[in-house]
Amino acid sequence: MSAPPTLLEPDLLAAAPAGLADVGRLVTELTREAAGALRRRSGPLPALTPAELSRLLDTQLPEGPLPRTGGGRGAVLALARSFAAHTVDLADPRAAAHLQPPALSVAAAADVLASVFNPSLDTWDSGPYAVEIERRLVRSLAGLTGFGPEADGVLTPGGTASNLQALLIARDSALRSRGDTRGAGLAGLAVTPVVYCSELAHFSVARASAVLGLGEDAVRTVPADADHRMVPAELDRALASLAEDEVPIAVVATAGTTDYGSIDPLPELAAVAARHGVRLHVDAAYGGGALFSDRLRPLLAGIEAADSVTIDLHKTAWQPAAASALLVRDARALTASTGLRVAYLNPDDDGAAGYDGLLGHSLQTTRRADAFKVAATFLALGREGIGAMLDACHDLARHAARTVTAHPRLDLTADPVLTTVVFRYLPQDPGAAADPARAGAVNAALRRRLLREGTALIGRTDVGGTVRLKLTLLNPQATTTDIDELLAAVVRAGMSEETA
Secondary structure (H helix, E strand, O other): OOOOOOOOOOOOOOOOHHHHHHHHHHHHHHHHHHHHHHHOOOOOOOOOOHHHHHHHHHHHOOOOOOOOOOOHHHHHHHHHHHHHHHOOOOOOOOEEOOOOOOOOHHHHHHHHHHHHHOOOOOOHHHOHHHHHHHHHHHHHHHHHHOOOOOOEEEEEOOHHHHHHHHHHHHHHHHHHHOOOOOOOHHHHHOOEEEEEEEOOOOOHHHHHHHHOOOOHHHEEEEOEOOOOOEOHHHHHHHHHOOOOOEEEEEEEEEEOOOOOOOEOOHHHHHHHHHHOOOEEEEEOOOHHHHHHOOOOHHHHOOHHHOOEEEEEHHHHOOOOOOOEEEEEOOHHHHHHHHOOOOOOOOOHHHHHOOOOOOHHHOOOOOOOOHHHHHHHHHHHHHHHHHHHHHHHHHHHHHHHHHHHHHOOOEEEEEOOOOOEEEEEEOOOOHHHHHOHHHHHHHHHHHHHHHHHHOOOEEEEEEEOOEEEEEEEOOOOOOOHHHHHHHHHHHHHHHHHHHHO
């Protein structure tokens, strides 16, 4: 084992010339150890229960992850071996539970370099190249969305953060429209704020409303139709029947619901929002990836009419987390809510001379250069390359749906729109199959059996209070044979649970 590191070692700092070379050597060693551990894997998860994994870590780290004396390189390599052996392997085609894709190698490699230099985007001099790359990346994404040259945006740590900032902008815009120039807030105006979204909208809408002081009760859900899309007539009716003291903050449309991948009717919702003078935010954290695909882009017709859009690039652009983008039609709306200036970071005269970072765009101060890995990916693959990956996953989802429909022990809940397939296992016992509670219990148990065995990783959700299984297919290198084997594993696990 090597001696513990000291601050006198020339290769301790990553961005120093000696340190940069050492990063290369250490990454090579870490990836070699990880590759060896992966070769001994037999599934996307370790075949351990949570309690067993916890005991394993207690044994491996008797002093915890913060020992008094460091163990040097040997300790790091041991950690890498154990991490690779026991973490989720998203590149395994049997990993199909969440909106969590395997990262692209080009993006992961670029992310290492961003970490080495550790720039921040709050000030220009904290990361000049990173600042300029994000500006250009945001303009490209805004253009892809259909926004004009006056648009802007910012990268955030995730769709939840993007939706939060979008509703912050909407809240402040609503206050300004009522003459609140002093920041007195909604309480000072004695009004009741309301936000409208589909009953299938992401929970982050309610969370954002709570964080912004509007309260979760401010969120009013609008019914969805049989295709899991918000009903425009119901939204119109709700906006038309607001009480005198109620102020509509925003309409949040969903482009890619978590369970079904369904996309709200954006042109119709945009027309309703415009008629009532309400901002339209489109949460396209999942479905925004369709912008890269010639085949799927028509699903997002009307997104260009939104006031703001969330797109998660760590979902359908295969980026290491986190890389979400909030895009706004009007740059002035973005900076009106976050355009703080402080003397020690972005003084006015530096800004006038062109030395402005992106502090005024973000709710964060220190912010890493996530745009670098995204730009590296886009330059390597282009829009067509990313779109082809999404098309491949869409093909897998359609194949899975056909396979489920043809199988006597499986029941399809809805046709896939993007890459998600919702279904259930039908117990062999007719009584259990006809009883939603018993059938749901079997489906929940078979999923846990697959987790416990490390055989497959599939998702679950509830439909009408009954458990359903879910495949979220985001591995573009998976094959139809992989999907067939995954569904066969589901059936085997279901039969085993019934006889257990």
